[in-house]
Amino acid sequence: MISAQKTVLLAVLAALTLGASAGAMAREAGFDKTHPRRAEVNHRLNNQNHRINNEVKRGEMTHRQANKLRGEDRTIRKEERHMAARDAGHITARDQVILNNQENRVSNQINKQ
Numbered sequence: 001m002i003s004a005q006k007t008v009l010l011a012v013l014a015a016l017t018l019g020a021s022a023g024a025m026a027r028e029a030g031f032d033k034t035h036p037r038r039a040e041v042n043h044r045l046n047n048q049n050h051r052i053n054n055e056v057k058r059g060e061m062t063h064r065q066a067n068k069l070r071g072e073d074r075t076i077r078k079e080e081r082h083m084a085a086r087d088a089g090h091i092t093a094r095d096q097v098i099l100n101n102q103e104n105r106v107s108n109q110i111n112k113q
Helices: 002-030 036-057 063-086 093-112
Strands: none
Touching: 036 063, 036 093, 063 093
């Protein structure tokens, strides 16, 4: 009787372990950083970061202003990751519009500095 219970318990544990591993692999495989919409959003964020750095180097923007803008970009990047996590590693066309509008606001702030 004890042996049968052990066998059942081991089978249940093995099934749970395999299920958890498969779920983790599916999440990792589904998180596609190179998806075209994600790539465009992240390229814009990187470009804006370079623009901010150049403005600071030329003395056209203070470090305080740069830190504020970088913080806004970090918030956009976090939102992009959250949106992608919701949709199997991709962002929807609607998500991209939302993120682009946010990036446009930061870009305009950089231009005003």
